[in-house]
Amino acid sequence: MNMPADYKQSVLEISIKSRVREVIENMNRYDKMDIPSLQWFPGHMKKAQRLVEENLKLVDIVIELRDARIPASSANPMLAEIIKDKPRLIALNKSDLADREQTKRWIAYFQAQGVRAVAIDSVKGRGMKQLVAAACELARPWTDKLVSKGGRPRAARCMILGIPNVGKSSLINRLAGAARTKTENRPGVTRAKQWISIGKNLDMLDMPGILWPKFEDQLVALKLAFTGAINDDIIDREQVAELLLTVLREHYPERLIERFKIKDELPESGVELLELVGRKRGCLVKGGVVDLEKAQNVVFNEFRSGKLGLVTLDAVPDVKQAPEGQPSAEGQPAESGKGVE
Secondary structure, X not given: OOOOHHHHHHHHHHHHHHHHHHHHHXXXXXXXXXXXXXXXXXXXXXXXXXXXXXXXXXXXXXEEEEEOOOOOOOOOOOHHHHHOOOOEEEEEEOHHHOOHHHXXXXXXXXXXXXXXXXXOEOOOOEOHHHHHHHHHHHHXXXXXXXXXXXXXXXXXXXXXXXXXXXXXXXXXXXXXXXXXXXXXXXXXXXXXXXXXXXXOOEEEEEOOOOOOOOOOOHHHHHHHHHHOOOOHHHOOHHHHHHHHHHHHHHXXXXXXXXXXXXXXXXXXXXXXXXXXXXXHOOOEEOOOEEOHHHHHHHHHHHHHOOOOOOOOOOOOOOOOOOOOOOOOXXXXXXXXXXXXX
């Protein structure tokens, strides 16, 4: 029997929230901070926020870079307040790792909210022409106005913003055709203000990533941890890896079975799943005991690199819901081709 999509959505939401509560309750026996109270706001990010506010007047539009796997959770809730009425273009990066149908739906959702959006892959260079064209189009009213008042024609000026580890440096390097900014797969590595010319029609101001000081929604924090937007050094990696495997088991069991060549029935708990992955990958120490740290690395590396398949963790909200731009975990694994929340 085919069930309505909204009914399936509710069931999925209850399921994952129940799992999250269970894991968080279990985390009380650990010394590390639990996810609901997780805070990560390095000093350089506070400076970055001030830098953005001080330099906003220099640009025509803001390009907000988000992770296509978590289009809502990777938004910065402070951004709307910071940029105010400045035109904004959302670029969904890492779209090669996300569910393609869900990415299309997210773009349509943003458009319905009056915000232009494009899907890109900064590593492989997909969507670059569309991104530049959209940026120039959004900036045109301001550049035309400048000329109409007697000013000299100039390139459109854009500021690139986004939370850490969404690919800002990789995007600029791709557009500029050379590695002009330091790129490292660690949250918060791009820190200094840099102007970069992209051809004759676009100048980009790259700003350091800024992240909100407190995660009000525990599911948002978890999804940021899943994708690596939160520094792995400040999370309980074992618990987060177990929860990620639990989510994948519930919504993408075939991915785990195929990738790790599992012949028996998948274990119910995340703990058992992590140990199974460790055994399948030979992450063993003396006595045949699973090296859980190595097993965690396998889980995170393979999920974040897309080896476990295309996954979208944020479901597209109903248009009737709260205005876009407020990160939330509303909705669970996306319906099209599945998704994970």
